[in-house]
Amino acid sequence: MSAIQAASKxxxxxxTPGEPAGIGPDLMALLDYDEGADWVCVADPDLLDDRxxxxxxxxxxxxxxxxxxxxxxxxxxxARRATPGVPDPANADYVLSCLRRATEGCLAGEFSxxxxxxxxxxxxxxxxQAFTGHTEFLAHAAGVTEVVMMxxxxxxxxxxxxxxxxxxxxxxAITAARLDAALDILDxxxxxxxxxxxxxxxxxxxxxxAGEGGHLGHEEIDIITPAVKRAQARGxxxxxxVPADTAFVPARLAQADVVLAMxxxxxxxxxxxxxxxxxxxxxxxxxxxxxxxxxxxxxDRAGTGPVDTGSMVAAMTLAKAxxxxxxxx
Ligand SMILES: NC(=O)c1ccc[n+]([C@@H]2O[C@H](COP(=O)([O-])OP(=O)(O)OC[C@H]3O[C@@H](n4cnc5c(N)ncnc54)[C@H](O)[C@@H]3O)[C@@H](O)[C@H]2O)c1
Ligand SMILES: N[C@H](C(=O)O)[C@H](O)COP(=O)(O)O
Numbered sequence: 036m037s038a039i040q041a042a043s044k045x046x047x048x049x050x051t052p053g054e055p056a057g058i059g060p061d062l063m064a065l066l067d068y069d070e071g072a073d074w075v076c077v078a079d080p081d082l083l084d085d086r087x088x089x090x091x092x093x094x095x096x097x098x099x100x101x102x103x104x105x106x107x108x109x110x111x112x113x114a115r116r117a118t119p120g121v122p123d124p125a126n127a128d129y130v131l132s133c134l135r136r137a138t139e140g141c142l143a144g145e146f147s148x149x150x151x152x153x154x155x156x157x158x159x160x161x162x163x164q165a166f167t168g169h170t171e172f173l174a175h176a177a178g179v180t181e182v183v184m185m186x187x188x189x190x191x192x193x194x195x196x197x198x199x200x201x202x203x204x205x206x207x208a209i210t211a212a213r214l215d216a217a218l219d220i221l222d223x224x225x226x227x228x229x230x231x232x233x234x235x236x237x238x239x240x241x242x243x244x245a246g247e248g249g250h251l252g253h254e255e256i257d258i259i260t261p262a263v264k265r266a267q268a269r270g271x272x273x274x275x276x277v278p279a280d281t282a283f284v285p286a287r288l289a290q291a292d293v294v295l296a297m298x299x300x301x302x303x304x305x306x307x308x309x310x311x312x313x314x315x316x317x318x319x320x321x322x323x324x325x326x327x328x329x330x331x332x333x334x335d336r337a338g339t340g341p342v343d344t345g346s347m348v349a350a351m352t353l354a355k356a357x358x359x360x361x362x363x364x
Contacts, residue, residue, distance in 0.1 A: 062152060120334045148323060150326050151169050188309055279302075312345045330346055
């Protein structure tokens with residue numbers, strides 16, 4: 036915990052609202068900010084004012100400075116005024132600048148956690164910046180080679196071996212080293228940050244019916260089963276590979292604290308079907324807590340449509356809890 040946080044005895048949490056044409060700025064306007072933390076919104080103050088006015092919720096945003104409590108804004112200027120629902124590649128640099136500033140603050144101990152609002156990956160790439168997601172961006176910025184994306188909604192937790200990767204590249208990315216790292220990170224984070232004792236990790240197969248004994252694919256025999264056995268030998272309570280189609284059957288799921296899926300759309304559709312709007316996305320393995328919403332930019336709702344703040348509220352609650360756990364000596 037930094038000197039500022041130690042003095043204030045409460046977490047100072049950075050929030051990046053994400054794509055300025057999306058619903059991130061709407062969330063900033065609509066939220067009730069919990070008084071148990073200082074919330075530093077890294078964004079363009081005019082954008083926040085514009086969106087708050089559109090939402091009929093004008094709010095005074097004090098400038099961020101040590102000793103300013105409650106919500107405040109750390110100004111980063113937009114390149115062009117944002118039109119709700121219409122992402123503009125000219126503002127891609129702004130989105131990344133907000134993220135960089137917040138990340139630097141987390142790495143320096145200025146902030147105790149980072150909450151990210153949704154970004155539009157395509158428009159950032161259209162602006163010429165290679166960007167696949169916050170998870171990969173933050174790992175790179177923090178100089179960490181291996182992290183794990185985990186989404187949680189209620190009691191369901193789904194972690195991913197591979198993240199934002201075209202499906203054709205997935206099999207080659209499921210390596211012994213990646214599986215070992217993912218299982219170690221997951222076990223350590225669930226123990227340290229989520230208070231679980233010897234968490235049960237259900238590892239999915241890659242192929243239909245977990246390869247059907249090698250008749251429907253060999254990754255289970257060649258790579259996944261040996262990784263599960265190595266993890267067990269390290270004391271990790273891993274089981275599998277379990278066929279993905281029946282892994283989420285309630286009786287089976289009840290035996291696991293987390294499901295480790297091989298790729299993005301193997302695990303996340305189940306989680307989002309069950310808990311969309313109240314789930315969170317956590318990056319495990321970073322040197323600071325990072326939590327995000329479970330939804331995207333919802334361009335169709337920015338500025339006017341009904342917006343559910345549930346996921347952002349859940350992200351704020353978890354970021355606060357993780358801030359306190361990370362601050363423990
Ligand atoms: N954390 C992130 O940065 C993040 C997460 C997921 C998707 N995305 C990005 O978002 C963009 C759009 O993705 P998408 O259309 O697949 O998903 P989306 O979550 O933006 O939208 C899916 C549906 O859910 C609705 N919705 C989303 N959030 C809502 C909320 N808070 N309240 C009410 N309704 C809500 C939308 O209106 C839409 O009908 C993509 O560029 C994607 O990469 C970013
Ligand atoms: N995979 C996430 C989801 O489906 O919710 C989303 O794309 C955000 O990922 P990052 O946190 O890496 O941006």
